Amino acid sequence: MGAKRNGASIRRRILARRLRELREQAGFTLEAAAPLLDTSMSRLSRIENGQQKADVHLVKSMLDLFDVGGVQWTELLELAREAAKPAWYRAYGLGDNSYVGFETEATQVQEYASGFVPGLLQVAEYSRVLYEASPLPRSAEDRERDLAVRMIRQERLQSDDDPLQLVAIIDAAVLRNPVGGRAVHRAQLAHLKTASEWPLVSLQVLPSGQGVHPALASGFLVLSFSHLGEPDMAYVEHALGATNLWKEPDVTLARLKFDRLRTLALAPGESRDMICRLAGEL
Template sequence: MEKRNGSSIRRRILGRRLRELRELAGYTLESAAPALDASVSRLSRIETGQQKADVHLVKSMLDLFDAGGDHWTELLALAREAGQRGWYRAYGLGDNSYVGYETEATQVLEYALGFVPGLLQVPDYSRALYDASPMRRTAAEREREVEVRTIRQRRLHSEDDPLRLAAILDDAALRNPVGGRETHCAQLAHLHTAAELPTVTLQVLPAGQGAHPALASGFMVLRFGDLGEPDMAYAEHALGATLLEKEPEVTLARLKFDQLRTLALAPVESRELIRRVAGEL
């Protein structure tokens, strides 16, 4: 199982903790920098998670800020984790990619408007979506992306590092035969099975809702649980994707998701609808 490390989330947490220790010790960036033989800009980038901090510098900072004991052990371990390469780097993805953030998350809230969420897709369904995308891919690139998606899905089955998924799926996505009839049937069967996982809560937003809070596009909210990092929102659209981190924007995303939950069928009813749609094929 791929470990939760290497993304910018770990750097952000480390930077925030180091900033808190610096301020508690009474140092400004300007007074700390010469004592650490570092530039003010470098320390600032470390504190905001934009730059990695090597273990030796972190040790010097802990010494300067007189932070021993638990702080010493915890932050050195965090610095080492933040310096490791995330598993996704081998696939050409960076720490600031969506996958980099999801790797650190403990829960994903997702509303999927036109297609099944990536964490619940079967490989042939993913292939059909990639083939239909305006972004040109070689066969090898497509297979690499399918493999990344498969690796991400493993956390739904993990006991050591589970990822919880609360997904709301638009009714139209159930009926859209992405990849043809055989793939469509396999995808619906997989959805019905995945909905029974203890890590997955799946609801279907039935047709005929009229105007509702998320007609424009699907979106996701990532939550980081034990890491203590603020939630972030992510929205994919026809021209790309947008990462949202400002609290008002993330709060709005959570509010929209909660509103959709009240409009969607309950999980048991949603599984029954999936079963009925599959039976009509």
């Protein structure tokens, strides 16, 4: 169920890092390499930072200049082709550096949700209510586009070809908040109960009355890219926007906080029972 959709964000980062390493190993500075490659130093810098696509012809020129051949030549050209492919979410107006771009290539998402149900577990009406309540000026068409993207992302939770593992911790207050009214609330709780039984989903509830805990300030996510050999990424959404965190100390702290929250949360079975109990009260 659900064929793999293409993404480019992480592959672009991998290619950028490897090209930068090859240039440095070959003893070239950016200033020296750029004119030899018939490009500008600023463009080469953006490519090496993963901010701009590197076309296959330029990558070939770089590999020639840096005296790279054999298996490495073949691997890097294939990586360049993969990184240059238009990602599926571009058709919905999203860029490669959007959260969706990174999630597309992740194998696991760990999320602590403190304000609302994780997007990957929201029913359509719940998502629609949140989009309509957003202070960002968006047309009805834009909101429906964003909703379509969210529904597409959710398919991976039941995909055989492109699976995404979700480990979610939801604050109990989120489950009691009747977003969208009683009918939407009931449908959302029913969906959480169903999704908690899927093999790729682990769902735990953080009960009320914890006092001080590691993530009082906000929810957060940790994305893993184990199949690509890339380090994890942390992501934090807040009232004024969102932040991607790549530095190892930041990501390590996020992982430690998440692990601590898992020990404080109810076990998956107990969490499912709580969700069923709350649904029965509606």
